[in-house]
Amino acid sequence: MPHLHLSTNVPKEKIPASCMLELSKLVADTLGKPEPYVSIHIVPDQMLIFNRSTEPCGMAVLMSSGKLSIEENKVHSARISEYMEKNLGIPKNRMYINFIDMQKENVGFDGTTFHKG
Structure with missing residues (x-):
């Protein structure tokens, strides 16, 4: 049941069409979960400010049953952040x-x- 929810001020037209499929694969890979159970929810065009700036930013939630821990979350954070920076700016x-x-x-x-059970 892995689920990634991203709210962002990035406009919808600047989000690549391939983004959801790529994130689905990324989340499945990083969590070691079957991709058919992964869901991705991107909410673009949000009124969002981060550090007193409306430059591109986001708020994400990654939910999973297991595969989340102190060390694993560092890996998940790095992979998701790298993707967001490269593909969504x-x-x-x-x-x-x-x-x-x-x-x-x-x-x-x-x-x-x-x-x-």
């Missing part, structure tokens, strides 16, 4: 990423949850 120092480790029993899918 959001500098690494103009975006926060919040990591949320969801318990499987708290994630519904296909009429049930991911909890196996």
Whole structure:
């Protein structure tokens, strides 16, 4: 159930068409999760300020069941930030990423949850 949500002030027309598919693969790879379960949600054109500037910036949330820890999050942060800087023009120092480790029993899918019990 990996999910990446990005709110950004980058205009929709400046977000490459390939961005969502590339981020889906990146999130699956960095978390070691099957890509068919990954969801990506990008919300462009937001009224967003970071460090008193409206230059490109973003707020991201990466949710997953497991694969989030002190050391793993550093890797996830580096990979996601590098992608955002290169492809969306959001500098690494103009975006926060919040990591949320969801318990499987708290994630519904296909009429049930991911909890196996």
